[in-house]
Amino acid sequence: MFILNAPVEETIEIDNRIYLLKVNALEISSIIKPGQFLNVRVSERVSPLLRRPFSVCDVDGEHLYLMFNIMGEGTNILAHKPKGSEIDILGPLGNGFNLGGDYKTAVIVAGGLGAAPFPYFTRTLTGKKDILSFIGGRSKDDVITYNLKNVKEATEDGSRGFKGNVVQLLEKNIELLKSKKIKIFACGPTPMLRALKSFCIKNEFDCEVSTECAMACGFGICQGCSIESITEQEKYLLVCKDGPVFNIKDVVI
Ligand SMILES: Cc1cc2nc3c(=O)[nH]c(=O)nc-3n(C[C@H](O)[C@H](O)[C@H](O)COP(=O)(O)OP(=O)(O)OC[C@H]3O[C@@H](n4cnc5c(N)ncnc54)[C@H](O)[C@@H]3O)c2cc1C
Ligand code: FES
Numbered sequence: 001m002f003i004l005n006a007p008v009e010e011t012i013e014i015d016n017r018i019y020l021l022k023v024n025a026l027e028i029s030s031i032i033k034p035g036q037f038l039n040v041r042v043s044e045r046v047s048p049l050l051r052r053p054f055s056v057c058d059v060d061g062e063h064l065y066l067m068f069n070i071m072g073e074g075t076n077i078l079a080h081k082p083k084g085s086e087i088d089i090l091g092p093l094g095n096g097f098n099l100g101g102d103y104k105t106a107v108i109v110a111g112g113l114g115a116a117p118f119p120y121f122t123r124t125l126t127g128k129k130d131i132l133s134f135i136g137g138r139s140k141d142d143v144i145t146y147n148l149k150n151v152k153e154a155t156e157d158g159s160r161g162f163k164g165n166v167v168q169l170l171e172k173n174i175e176l177l178k179s180k181k182i183k184i185f186a187c188g189p190t191p192m193l194r195a196l197k198s199f200c201i202k203n204e205f206d207c208e209v210s211t212e213c214a215m216a217c218g219f220g221i222c223q224g225c226s227i228e229s230i231t232e233q234e235k236y237l238l239v240c241k242d243g244p245v246f247n248i249k250d251v252v253i
Contacts, residue, residue, distance in 0.1 A: 001090065001091065001092065001093065001219065002025075002027045002028055002090070002091065003088070003089070003090045004025060004027060004028070004088070004089060005086040005087070005088055006023035006024055006025040006028075006064070006086060006087055006088075006089050007023065007024045007084065007085075007086055008021065008022070008023055008081045008082070008083055008084065008085050008086065008087060009022045009023060009024055009063065009083065010022040010083060011078075011079060011080070011081055011083075013079075014067075014146055015141075015144065015146070016141050017069050017070065017141075018067065018068075018069050018113075018144060018146075019067070019068055019069065019070075019075075019078070019079045020057065020065055020066070020067050020146075021065065021066045021067075021068070021078060021079075021081065022063050022064070022065050023063070023064050023066075023087060023089070024062055024063060024064075025062070025063075025064050025089060026061075026062040028064060028089065028091050028092055029059045029060075029061065029062055029063060029064045030062075031092060032056050032059060032064070032091060032092040032096075033092065033096035033097070033124075034056070034096055034097050034099065034117060034118075034120045034121035034124050035055070035094070035095070035096035035097035035117050035121065035185075035208075035210055035244070035245045036055075036056055036091065036092040036093060036094045036095070036096040037053050037054060037055045037056065037091065037092070037093050037094050037218075037244060038053070038054055038056065038064070038066070038089045038090060038091035038092070038093065039051035039052070039053050039089070039090040039091065039093055039215070039217075039218035039219075040052050040053075040054055040066070040078070040087055040088070040089050040090075041087070041088040041089075041090075042074040042075075042077045042078050042087065043074075043077045045077075050216060051090065051215075051216075051218060052074045052075070052078075053093070053212075053215050053218055053240075054066040054067075054068060054116070055067075055116045055117040055187075055210065055244075056091075056092070056117065056120055057116050057117065057119050057120060058119040058120045058123065058147065059120050059123070064089075065119070065120075066078075066116075067113065067115075067116040067119075067144075067146070068113065068116070069113060090218060090219075093218050093219055093240060094239075094240060094241070094243060094244045094245070095242070095243060095244070095245050096245060097117075097121060097185055097208055097210070097245050098208060098245070099121075099124065099125060099128075099129075101183060101206075102181070103129065103181050103182055103183035103206070104129060104130060104180060104181040104182075105129060105130040105131070105132055105180045105181065105182045105183075106121075106125050106129045106130070106131050106132070106182075106183060106185055107131075107132045107133075107134065107177065107182045107183070107184045107185070108121065108122070108131065108132070108133040108134065108135075108148065108184075108185055108186070109134045109166060109167075109170065109184055109185070109186040109188070109192075109196060110133070110134075110135050110136070110144075110166075110186065110187050110188050111135075111136045111137060111142075111165075111166055111187075111188030111189050111192040112136075112137050112138075112142050112144065112188060112189060113144065114186070114187035114188030114189065114192070114210075115135060115144040115145070115146070115148065115187070116144075116187070117187055117210055118133070118148055118185075118187070119146060119147035119148065121185065122147060122148055122149055123147070126149070130150075130180070131149045131150055132150050132152070132182075133145070133148040133149060133150055133151045133152065134151075134152050134154070134166050134169055134170055134173075135148065135151055135152070135153050135154070135166065136153070136154040136155065136156075136165055136166025136169065136188070136192065137154075137155055137156075138155065138156050138157065139155050139156070139157045139159045139160075140155055140159040140160035142155075143155060143160055143161070152169060152173070153169075154166045154168065154169040165192065165195065166188070166192060167192065167195040167196050167199050170196075170199055171199065174203065177203075177205070178203070182205060182206075183205075183206045183207070183208070184196070184200060184205050184206065184207035184208070184248075185207070185208050185209075185210075186207060186208070186209045186210070186248070187209065187210040190253060193209055193211075193248070193253045194253050196209070196248065197209075197248050197249070197253055200248055200249075201249065206247075207247070207248040207249075208245050208246065208247060208248065209245065209246060209247075209248045209251075209253070210243075210244050210245045211227060211239055211243055211244050211245075211246060211251065211253070212239070212244065213225050213227065213239045215239065215240055217240070218240045219240060219241060220238055220240060220241035223238070225238055225239040225240050226238060226239070227239050227243065227246070227251050227252070228251065228252035229250060229251055229252075230249065230250055230251065230252060231250050237250075237251065
């Protein structure tokens with residue numbers, strides 16, 4: 001784990017209100033895995049003790065990319081960081097996705113900004129596994145398909161792709177999914193993950209899910225990020241240290 005001041009190279013608004021921040025951080029970019037995250041101190045002015053966690057969105061040589069929208073003060077400052085300024089980042093943190101295993105097709109399931117970890121995931125698995133991406137949002141403005149492959153889209157208002165939620169889109173494609181040897185990798189809002197959990201249990205699909213919660217330290221010290229476990233070994237797990245990626249069957253969502 002490194003803590004370093006990373007120079008900001010670029011901040012791009014890739015889509016309506018969605019930002020991509022590119023920083024230079026070779027120590028981290030050379031070892032970080034898809035699904036791991038960084039804890040970012042956006043500014044000394046904003047709750048100085050509190051960092052903000054962000055998934056690694058993509059990696060390109062010495063560059064790391066973070067994807068976010070403006071939720072509050074921290075992300076607002078981050079979106080307006082000038083080129084050449086520095087941000088204090090801590091990482092890599094968390095476990096990341098387990099990409100190995102006896103499956104042929106990786107099925108990405110994401111809602112809204114849950115798409116953030118999957119450009120790097122897609123880059124890493126390309127040429128090793130087939131990839132199918134099921135991406136959902138409330139309306140077309142919430143559907144983020146940046147650097148994803150073989151995308152099927154769902155919107156609840158029907159403004160793009162299938163009309164309904166992304167789990168209903170999976171149901172619609174059940175024959176396709178059952179015809180392949182798949183493993184599902186997911187990230188998104190809690191209602192989506194709950195529905196996905198029932199879908200995976202019903203259809204006996206293996207699924208890893210990247211979870212989110214409020215965090216402080218980001219590496220297992222403050223105990224502030226527990227998630228209820230259904231494993232026999234532990235009653236609670238820490239999202240920052242044991243996760244953020246879990247087998248969907250192992251945690252209460
Ligand atoms: C492991 C992990 C990975 C993450 N990866 C990403 C990512 O790649 N891209 C991204 O945009 N966000 C990601 N998040 C969420 C991100 O950390 C928050 O959006 C960010 O901390 C908000 O900071 P802020 O100062 O702008 O907002 P704050 O001022 O802290 O909060 C503004 C409002 O947003 C709400 N809020 C804050 N965090 C969350 C959250 N996690 N979910 C729902 N509501 C929230 C607050 O309750 C408040 O109402 C991740 C979170 C975790 C735990
Ligand atoms: S955020 Fe401190 S233990 Fe997880």
